[in-house]
Amino acid sequence: MAWQFNAIEPIYLQIADRLMGQIIRGVYGCGDRLPSVRELALSAEVNPNTIQRAFMELQNKGLVVTESTAGKFVTKNEETIREIKGALLAAKTETFLNSLNSYGITKEQLIIYLKGGKTDG
Amino acid sequence: MAWQFNAIEPIYLQIADRLMGQIIRGVYGCGDRLPSVRELALSAEVNPNTIQRAFMELQNKGLVVTESTAGKFVTKNEETIREIKGALLAAKTETFLNSLNSYGITKEQLIIYLKGGKTDG
Amino acid sequence: MAWQFNAIEPIYLQIADRLMGQIIRGVYGCGDRLPSVRELALSAEVNPNTIQRAFMELQNKGLVVTESTAGKFVTKNEETIREIKGALLAAKTETFLNSLNSYGITKEQLIIYLKGGKTDG
Amino acid sequence: MAWQFNAIEPIYLQIADRLMGQIIRGVYGCGDRLPSVRELALSAEVNPNTIQRAFMELQNKGLVVTESTAGKFVTKNEETIREIKGALLAAKTETFLNSLNSYGITKEQLIIYLKGGKTDG
DNA sequence: GTGGTCTAGACCACA
DNA sequence: GTGGTCTAGACCACG
Numbered sequence: 001m002a003w004q005f006n007a008i009e010p011i012y013l014q015i016a017d018r019l020m021g022q023i024i025r026g027v028y029g030c031g032d033r034l035p036s037v038r039e040l041a042l043s044a045e046v047n048p049n050t051i052q053r054a055f056m057e058l059q060n061k062g063l064v065v066t067e068s069t070a071g072k073f074v075t076k077n078e079e080t081i082r083e084i085k086g087a088l089l090a091a092k093t094e095t096f097l098n099s100l101n102s103y104g105i106t107k108e109q110l111i112i113y114l115k116g117g118k119t120d121g
Numbered sequence: 122m123a124w125q126f127n128a129i130e131p132i133y134l135q136i137a138d139r140l141m142g143q144i145i146r147g148v149y150g151c152g153d154r155l156p157s158v159r160e161l162a163l164s165a166e167v168n169p170n171t172i173q174r175a176f177m178e179l180q181n182k183g184l185v186v187t188e189s190t191a192g193k194f195v196t197k198n199e200e201t202i203r204e205i206k207g208a209l210l211a212a213k214t215e216t217f218l219n220s221l222n223s224y225g226i227t228k229e230q231l232i233i234y235l236k237g238g239k240t241d242g
Numbered sequence: 243m244a245w246q247f248n249a250i251e252p253i254y255l256q257i258a259d260r261l262m263g264q265i266i267r268g269v270y271g272c273g274d275r276l277p278s279v280r281e282l283a284l285s286a287e288v289n290p291n292t293i294q295r296a297f298m299e300l301q302n303k304g305l306v307v308t309e310s311t312a313g314k315f316v317t318k319n320e321e322t323i324r325e326i327k328g329a330l331l332a333a334k335t336e337t338f339l340n341s342l343n344s345y346g347i348t349k350e351q352l353i354i355y356l357k358g359g360k361t362d363g
Numbered sequence: 364m365a366w367q368f369n370a371i372e373p374i375y376l377q378i379a380d381r382l383m384g385q386i387i388r389g390v391y392g393c394g395d396r397l398p399s400v401r402e403l404a405l406s407a408e409v410n411p412n413t414i415q416r417a418f419m420e421l422q423n424k425g426l427v428v429t430e431s432t433a434g435k436f437v438t439k440n441e442e443t444i445r446e447i448k449g450a451l452l453a454a455k456t457e458t459f460l461n462s463l464n465s466y467g468i469t470k471e472q473l474i475i476y477l478k479g480g481k482t483d484g
Numbered sequence: 485g486t487g488g489t490c491t492a493g494a495c496c497a498c499a
Numbered sequence: 500g501t502g503g504t505c506t507a508g509a510c511c512a513c514g
Contacts, residue, residue: 025225089226089234096217104146105210111235113210114228131504157486168506173488181302190486190513252489267467278501289491294503311498311501331468331476338459346388347452349477355452356474 003044011046015054023063023074024085031076034064123166132167136175144184144195145206152197155185244287253288257296265305265316266327273318276306366407374409378417386426386437387448394439397427 003018005011022028037055041048055072058064062080066072075081097107124139126132143149158176162169176193179185183201187193196202218228245260247253264270279297283290297314300306304322308314317323339349366381368374385391400418404411418435421427425443429435438444460470 021224025223085224085226086234088224089221089231092217092221093231093234096213100210100213102146103142103206103209105206107235110210110214111232113214114232114235133504158488159486168508170507171505174504176487177298187487189488192486254489263466267465279503280501289493291492292490295489297502308502310503313501327466327468330466331463331473334459334463335473335476338455342452342455344388345384345448345451347448352452352456353474353477355449355456356470356477 012050012053013057015040015044015046015051016057019054019058020061020063020084020088023058024081024088028074030074030078030081032074033070034072034074036071124164133171133174134178136161136165136167136172137178140175140179141182141184141205141209144179145202145209149195151195151199151202153195154191155193155195157192245285254292254295255299257282257286257288257293258299261296261300262303262305262326262330265300266323266330270316272316272320272323274316275312276314276316278313375413375416376420378403378407378409378414379420382417382421383424383426383447383451386421387444387451391437393437393441393444395437396433397435397437399434 003015005014019028019034028034035043037048037051040051044051055064055066059066061084062077063075063084064072065075097110100106100110124136126135140149140155149155156164158169158172161172165172176185176187180187182205183198184196184205185193186196218231221227221231245257247256261270261276270276277285279290279293282293286293297306297308301308303326304319305317305326306314307317339352342348342352366378368377382391382397391397398406400411400414403414407414418427418429422429424447425440426438426447427435428438460473463469463473
């Protein structure tokens with residue numbers, strides 16, 4: 001079965017996000033070889049160019065490097081991954097705090113709630 | 122100018138959410154009179170029935186009470202408002218934590234980030 | 243033939259009551275599929291929107307759940323049904339006792355009468 | 364202020380009911396003199412004929428007797444009052460049980476509820 | 485003026 | 500076929 005994409009965001013960005021998540025989570029570790037463009041194109045049921053564009057995004061961020069003949073690899077620089085993970089957390093959190101803001105909930109209140117809540121287990 | 126609505130969620134729910142936010146934030150305080158159905162219909166540029174439905178939601182939640190010919194009012198029960206604010210925070214936070222989870226970020230990491238971060242200032 | 247409605251209470255509430263009665267009595271059992279909105283609209287000879295509103299009431303009470311394209315179903319939670327039946331009995335009884343009160347008849351007298359009376363047989 | 368009447372039932376019957384309630388409750392005891400027609404007409408803000416008709420109802424039931432020059436009196440026969448009180452209780456209860464019946468609630472269930480409930484205090 | 489109800493009819497998503 | 504949403508416009512009760 002093809003992957004699931006929403007109709008709002010460009011598909012290549014959705015694929016890039018998905019791959020980024022897998023790298024950040026460590027599904028593909030530091031220096032690991034990533035699946036080939038054709039492989040991904042088949043499993044996602046999209047045009048290989050779309051996969052290529054997704055990789056472009058990741059390469060621009062420094063998360064992925066291409067070694068011409070051998071394929072594409074996760075960067076060996078752990079620091080880069082950590083930075084991107086941090087930036088992602090920052091961006092998502094800011095959006096979230098803004099959405100809470102429109103209900104008059106502040107960051108401090110959120111922290112108190114998180115520390116007291118049982119959401120995670 | 123008409124309000125902005127997205128095409129995904131029903132308009133009446135978006136209006137209900139907006140009003141709920143204003144009540145929770147205190148834009149409309151405990152016991153305050155809310156704008157009339159027709160008034161809101163004009164400013165939102167929607168059918169009065171749509172506003173009516175939005176209010177139904179808020180009345181079901183106990184956030185709004187209506188005094189037949191006098192208009193609609195925010196509940197005088199502060200406790201109700203606080204409860205709903207809490208439930209809302211819980212729901213939004215759970216969704217957020219789930220989205221972070223797909224990047225391998227845990228609640229604890231989020232708390233650490235929030236306490237150290239500069240997002241708010 | 244159309245159903246009978248009084249002119250005092252809103253039709254949609256009368257329909258909701260009628261359906262609630264049927265669910266509580268077990269005419270529609272736990273998890274049973276209810277007639278479709280359009281079907282009921284035809285037999286009651288009212289607008290489908292009116293039926294829809296009636297169902298809204300029942301859904302708010304948790305008595306009915308809707309499975310988008312499959313139809314509407316009685317909740318599978320027997321407990322919910324029992325609770326609502328109890329609440330209904332309590333409400334009706336209180337009103338009744340109040341009306342007796344204005345004739346100086348107490349609850350105790352009513353109990354005695356019920357136990358001795360032949361109303362049921 | 365005038366008394367409150369609903370628009371459904373004839374006013375004279377509503378007045379008769381009100382007076383009957385007062386007699387049954389003992390507001391006007393066995394053999395007591397009742398207010399005059401004119402007096403009642405003034406306080407109820409209705410035509411004296413309407414009061415007269417109300418009294419006719421009570422006289423037909425044997426609850427009130429007219430002593431031509433002295434006015435109208437509650438019957439001295441306590442038994443009559445008790446009978447009417449009983450008949451009233453029977454009628455109201457039957458209606459009530461029928462309404463419960465449409466929700467599948469039996470007389471026995473009502474008795475159990477009444478004995479266990481706290482409705483009265 | 486306020487809210488509430490109802491109808492008629494349209495359009496959408498889902499499957 | 501199912502439910503859901505929205506509009507347009509009418510009518511009512513209340514004060």
